[in-house]
Amino acid sequence: MTFYLIRRVAIGILLLFLMSAMFFTLTRVTPGRPITVGENPKIHQSVINLRLHRLGLTDEQGNSYPIPQQYVLYMGALLHGDLGDSYINNEKVTTLLLQRLPNSILLLGVALLVALAVGIPLGIFAATRQYSKLDITTSLVSYIGVSIPSFVLGIYLLLIFGVILKQSPLHWGFPLFGMHTGGVDDPIDLLYHMVLPVTSLAILQIAIFSRFMRASMLEVLHQDYIRTARAKGLSIEKVNYKHALRNAILPIITLVAIAIPQIVNGAIITEGIFSWPGTGQLAFQAVVDRDYPVILGVVMLVAAGTVLFNLIADVTYAVADPRIRY
Amino acid sequence: MAQVPPLPLGPAGVPGAIPDQLSVETTVQQERDLVQPGVKADEFGGAPELGFWRLAVIRFLHHRVASGALIILAIIVLSAIVFPIITGDLYRVQDYRHPFKPPFQSLQHLFGTDDLGRDELARLLRGARVSIMVGVLAVVGYLLIGGTLGALAGFYGGWLDNALMRFTDIIISAPFLLVVIAVTAATGGVRLSTVIIVIAATGWYEIGRLMRAQFLVLREQEFVQAARALGASNARIIVRHILPNALAPIIVSATLGVSGIILLEAALGFLGYSIPPPEPSWGNMLQQFEQYLLDDKAYLVVFPATALVVTALCINLIGDGIRDALDPRQR
Numbered sequence: 001m002t003f004y005l006i007r008r009v010a011i012g013i014l015l016l017f018l019m020s021a022m023f024f025t026l027t028r029v030t031p032g033r034p035i036t037v038g039e040n041p042k043i044h045q046s047v048i049n050l051r052l053h054r055l056g057l058t059d060e061q062g063n064s065y066p067i068p069q070q071y072v073l074y075m076g077a078l079l080h081g082d083l084g085d086s087y088i089n090n091e092k093v094t095t096l097l098l099q100r101l102p103n104s105i106l107l108l109g110v111a112l113l114v115a116l117a118v119g120i121p122l123g124i125f126a127a128t129r130q131y132s133k134l135d136i137t138t139s140l141v142s143y144i145g146v147s148i149p150s151f152v153l154g155i156y157l158l159l160i161f162g163v164i165l166k167q168s169p170l171h172w173g174f175p176l177f178g179m180h181t182g183g184v185d186d187p188i189d190l191l192y193h194m195v196l197p198v199t200s201l202a203i204l205q206i207a208i209f210s211r212f213m214r215a216s217m218l219e220v221l222h223q224d225y226i227r228t229a230r231a232k233g234l235s236i237e238k239v240n241y242k243h244a245l246r247n248a249i250l251p252i253i254t255l256v257a258i259a260i261p262q263i264v265n266g267a268i269i270t271e272g273i274f275s276w277p278g279t280g281q282l283a284f285q286a287v288v289d290r291d292y293p294v295i296l297g298v299v300m301l302v303a304a305g306t307v308l309f310n311l312i313a314d315v316t317y318a319v320a321d322p323r324i325r326y
Numbered sequence: 327m328a329q330v331p332p333l334p335l336g337p338a339g340v341p342g343a344i345p346d347q348l349s350v351e352t353t354v355q356q357e358r359d360l361v362q363p364g365v366k367a368d369e370f371g372g373a374p375e376l377g378f379w380r381l382a383v384i385r386f387l388h389h390r391v392a393s394g395a396l397i398i399l400a401i402i403v404l405s406a407i408v409f410p411i412i413t414g415d416l417y418r419v420q421d422y423r424h425p426f427k428p429p430f431q432s433l434q435h436l437f438g439t440d441d442l443g444r445d446e447l448a449r450l451l452r453g454a455r456v457s458i459m460v461g462v463l464a465v466v467g468y469l470l471i472g473g474t475l476g477a478l479a480g481f482y483g484g485w486l487d488n489a490l491m492r493f494t495d496i497i498i499s500a501p502f503l504l505v506v507i508a509v510t511a512a513t514g515g516v517r518l519s520t521v522i523i524v525i526a527a528t529g530w531y532e533i534g535r536l537m538r539a540q541f542l543v544l545r546e547q548e549f550v551q552a553a554r555a556l557g558a559s560n561a562r563i564i565v566r567h568i569l570p571n572a573l574a575p576i577i578v579s580a581t582l583g584v585s586g587i588i589l590l591e592a593a594l595g596f597l598g599y600s601i602p603p604p605e606p607s608w609g610n611m612l613q614q615f616e617q618y619l620l621d622d623k624a625y626l627v628v629f630p631a632t633a634l635v636v637t638a639l640c641i642n643l644i645g646d647g648i649r650d651a652l653d654p655r656q657r
Contacts, residue, residue, distance in 0.1 A: 026509055029512050039425060143639070149592065149593060152612070155616065156631065159619055163624065264501045269596060273616070298403075302504075
C-alpha cells in the first residue's frame with residue numbers, strides 16, 4: 001500500500017510536469033506579444049523591455065529567451081508559488097486565482113453535492129424498479145441531460161426563470177446574475193443566487209450519476225449472493241439497500257473524480273453566463289481577452305486538482321473495498 | 327341438456343391438438359417475410375442467410391425511437407445541404423429596414439430576422455452546415471488517429487501502449503475546453519480547418535482507448551492464432567481478422583462522438599474561438615445574441631440553442647439505436 005501510494009504520487013507529479021511543459025509551449029508559441037495588448041502606442045521601448053523582462057520573457061536588453069529557458073524560469077517561479085503576471089490586469093495570476101477560488105469551490109461543490117444527492121437515489125430507484133415508469137422517465141431525462149451542454153441549459157434557465165417568469169403576472173423568478181454584494185455573509189441571498197448556476201451545472205452530472213448508478217446496481221442485483229440473500233428469507237428492502245447498495249455504490253467514488261474536470265469545463269462558460277465571480281469566469285474572461293498566463297494558471301490549477309482527486313479516489317476505493325489489493 | 331360441441335380435431339385426429347402451424351418453418355418464414363417479402367423459406371427450414379450487418383440494419387430500423395431520430399436528423403442535414411444552395415447568399419443579405427422581425431409572422435422570413443435584418447432561418451441552416459461538417463470531419467480524424475494508434479498499441483503493446491495511456495491521462499486531467507482553446511490560439515487563429523484539426527488531434531483518445539481494449543482481448547482469441555498458424559502476416563491479421571471484429575463499439579463511440587464535437591464546437595463558437603462572425607455558426611449566434619435575452623428578441627437565442635440540442639439529442643439516440651442493433655445481448 002505504501003509503495004503503491006508513493007508510486008501514484010510520483011506518477012501524478014510526472015504527469016503535472018508533462019502537462020505544464022505541453023501547455024507552456026502552446027501558450028508561448030502563440031503569435032502576438034503580451035505587451036501589444038492594450039498598451040499606449042507611444043510607450044518608450046525601454047519600458048516595454050523592462051516589462052517583458054518582468055514577465056520573464058526577455059533579458060534586460062530585450063532579447064527573448066528560448067522557450068526551454070522560459071519554461072525553466074516559469075517552473076522555478078511556480079515552485080515559489082508564483083504563476084507570473086496577467087497581461088491584462090497588472091496583477092499576479094496567483095492573486096487572481098486565490099481571490100476567485102473560494103467562490104468556485106462553493107459553486108462547484110454545491111453542484112457536485114446536489115448531483116450526488118439527486119443522481120444516486122434516482123439511479124437506485126430506477127434499478128430496483130427496472131422498466132417501471134420511474135425507470136423510463138429517469139432514462140429519458142438523463143438522456144436529455146447528456147445532450148444539453150451546460151451553457152445552453154444556462155441560457156434556457158435564464159430565459160425561463162430570469163425573464164419569462166419575472167415578466168409574467170407572478171413576478172417571481174431567480175436573479176440573473178451571480179453573487180451579490182452580501183457574498184458569503186448573507187447565506188439566504190447567496191443560496192437564492194446559486195439556484196440557476198447550480199442547476200445548469202448539476203443536470204449533466206445527475207444524468208451521468210443516475211445512469212451509472214442504475215447500471216452498477218443492476219449488475220450487482222443479478223449476482224448470486226443477492227439470490228442467496230433473498231433465498232434465505234431476507235426482505236427485498238434489506239437485500240437491496242444493505243447487501244446490494246454497498247457494492248454498487250463503490251464505483252461512484254471513481255466517477256466523482258472523473259466528474260471534477262467535467263464540472264470545471266462546464267463552469268468556465270456557466271460562470272461567465274451567470275457572472276459568478278469564480279475561477280471559471282476568470283478563465284472565460286481570460287479566453288476572451290487572450291490572457292495566456294491566466295489561462296495557463298487555471299489549466300495548471302485544474303490539472304493539479306484533478307490529479308489530486310484521482311489519487312484520493314483511488315486510495316478511498318482501496319480502503320472502501322477490501323477486495324482490492326495492490 | 328345442452329349438446330357439447332365437438333372439440334376441433336387436429337391433423338392427427340386428436341381432439342384439441344394444436345394445429346401444426348407454429349413449427350420452426352413458420353417462424354423462419356415470418357422472419358423471411360420481414361426481410362424479403364415473398365421469398366419462401368427453404369424446405370428444411372434453414373435460417374435465413376443474413377449477414378451480421380444486414381441483421382443489424384434491420385434491428386436498427388425496428389427500433390422506433392432511433393429511426394425517428396434518424397428521420398429528423400436526415401431532414402436537418404438535407405435542408406442544411408439543399409437550402410443554402412437554393413437561396414444562395416440569403417444568409418448574409420442585410421435589410422436595414424426590417425431588423426428584429428419576430429418569427430412566424432411572414433413566409434418571407436419564417437424565423438424572423440436578426441439585428442441586421444438577415445434571415446434567421448437561412449443563418450440557422452448555414453450554421454448547421456458548419457456544425458455537421460466539423461462533427462463529421464473531426465470524427466473521421468478521431469477514427470484515423472485513435473483507430474490506428476489504438477490498434478497498434480493494443481496489438482503490439484510496449485512503449486506505444488504506455489505513451490497512449492499517458493497521453494490520455496494528461497488530456498483527461500485538463501479541462502478539455504481550455505486545452506482546445508490553447509491549441510487553437512497557438513496554431514494561429516480561428517479558421518474552421520484549424521478547429522477541426524485541433525478537435526481531432528486532442529479528442530481521439532477515447533476511440534484510441536476503446537480500440538486498444540478491443541485489440542487486447544481479440545489478439546488472444548483462437549481465430550487469431552489460427553490465422554497466424556496459417557502464415558498470415560501481422561498486418562493481415564490486424565486489418566482482415568481483428569479489425570472487423572473490433573468495429574461494433576467503435577461505430578457506436580464514433581456516432582456519439584459526433585454529437586460531442588458539435589456541442590464542443592458550439593462552446594468554442596460561444597467563446598469566439600470557432601469560425602468568426604460574418605459567417606454564422608450556432609455557437610457564434612448564441613454569443614452574438616445573448617445580449618438580447620432580456621428583450622422580446624429572445625427567439626434569436628432560442629433558435630440556435632434548440633437546433634443544437636435537437637441535433638445532439640438525435641445523434642445520441644441514433645448512437646444508442648446502433649448500440650442495441652449491433653449488440654442485441656446488451657439490452
